[in-house]
Amino acid sequence: EAQVTQNPRYLITVTGKKLTVTCSQNMNHEYMSWYRQDPGLGLRQIYYSMNVEVTDKGDVPEGYKVSRKEKRNFPLILESPSPNQTSLYFCASSPQGTGANVLTFGAGSRLTVL
Amino acid sequence: GQNIDQPTEMTATEGAIVQINCTYQTSGFNGLFWYQQHAGEAPTFLSYNVLDGLEEKGRFSSFLSRSKGYSYLLLKELQMKDSASYLCAVREDTNAGKSTFGDGTTLTVKP
Numbered sequence: 001e002a003q004v005t006q007n008p009r010y011l012i013t014v015t016g017k018k019l020t021v022t023c024s025q026n027m028n029h030e031y032m033s034w035y036r037q038d039p040g041l042g043l044r045q046i047y048y049s050m051n052v053e054v055t056d057k058g059d060v061p062e063g064y065k066v067s068r069k070e071k072r073n074f075p076l077i078l079e080s081p082s083p084n085q086t087s088l089y090f091c092a093s094s095p096q097g098t099g100a101n102v103l104t105f106g107a108g109s110r111l112t113v114l
Numbered sequence: 115g116q117n118i119d120q121p122t123e124m125t126a127t128e129g130a131i132v133q134i135n136c137t138y139q140t141s142g143f144n145g146l147f148w149y150q151q152h153a154g155e156a157p158t159f160l161s162y163n164v165l166d167g168l169e170e171k172g173r174f175s176s177f178l179s180r181s182k183g184y185s186y187l188l189l190k191e192l193q194m195k196d197s198a199s200y201l202c203a204v205r206e207d208t209n210a211g212k213s214t215f216g217d218g219t220t221l222t223v224k225p
Contacts, residue, residue, distance in 0.1 A: 033213070042217035043157070043201065058212065090156060100145065100164075101205075103213065105156035 002027045006091050006106035013081055014114050021076045021109050023091035030096035032074040033058070033103070034066065036087040043090065049074055050096065081113040118216035120202050125222045126192055134187045134219045136202035148176050148187045149201040151218065157201055161187065189221075197223045 004025045013019055025032065033048035035058075045058030049068040063085055065077040074093075078085060088110050092103040117139045126132040138146070145164040149157035163169055163178035163185060175188040189196055202216040 035215075040217065043203075043215040045212065045214070048212065056212075059214070100147075100162040102147070102159040102162065103149075103157075105158070107156050108154075 002104065004091055004093055004104050004106035006089075006109045008109060009107060010110050012112045012114065015082055016080050019078050019081060019111075021078075021089060021091075021111070023074045023076065023106060024072050025074075025093040025104070026072065027093060027095075027104065028071065029093035029104075030071070031101070032068065032091065032093045034064070034074070034076045035090045035092065036060065036085075037090060037108075038087050046076065046089075078111075081111075083113050085111065086113050087111060118202055118204060118214055120200075120216040120219045122217070123220045123222070125224060128192055128194060128223055128225050130192050131188065131190050132192060132221065134189075134200050134202075134221065136185045136187070136216055138183050138185070138202070138204050138216075140204050140206055140214060142206035143180065143204060144207060145205045146176075146178055146185050147203040147205065147213070148174075148185075149203060151199045151201060153198070160200075192223050194223050194225070197221060 007022045030051045034046040035043040037043050044060045047066040049055045091106040094101040094103045120136045148160040150160050151157040161176035168177045173190045178185045199218040199220045201218045203213050206212045
């Protein structure tokens with residue numbers, strides 16, 4: 001089944017404790033992206049990647065890091081989480097190029113930073 | 115910067131028709147998407163417009179006017195399961211790249 005898999009789905013952590021949210025897709029998509037969703041603020045893009053070893057900042061990159069060493073994986077790293085990073089995170093992927101390159105989303109990762 | 119506006123909430127009756135509007139001002143345009151998101155779930159794709167006009171897909175249609183920076187999603191024969199948030203998103207670059215989402219419109223369908 002074509003899908004985007006995120007882990008963990010739920011996580012409660014404390015301020016300053018480094019964590020990684022993994023994202024993996026099995027559709028051979030070139031493009032991958034991370035979003036956070038907060039009440040009343042919609043989906044905001046954190047980072048995106050057009051292909052292996054190519055990453056770019058989205059609208060809200062502060063406090064996050066990403067890497068794209070393999071085509072299928074795009075982990076989101078919070079080096080020193082803070083309470084304002086409590087949010088629902090979505091990873092998404094799509095094919096590259098022109099046309100209706102629809103985003104396929106993972107199920108979401110709900111993160112709470114105490 | 116980018117700006118995408120859609121109503122925050124709408125309510126409609128089962129069996130009726132509802133139109134959700136989206137206006138956008140972006141530095142680039144390479145397509146407008148509508149996604150549906152049920153509470154606590156991931157967004158799923160509904161429709162895509164890159165040229166002016168209407169795209170129809172079953173009970174759902176989407177319209178685009180690039181000169182006006184305007185789109186709408188039309189839902190016909192509303193069902194209770196259509197209660198969800200509807201997200202308008204604009205893709206800016208020609209190679210997937212950046213997509214900017216509106217805050218979403220929460221639609222409640224009542225019996």
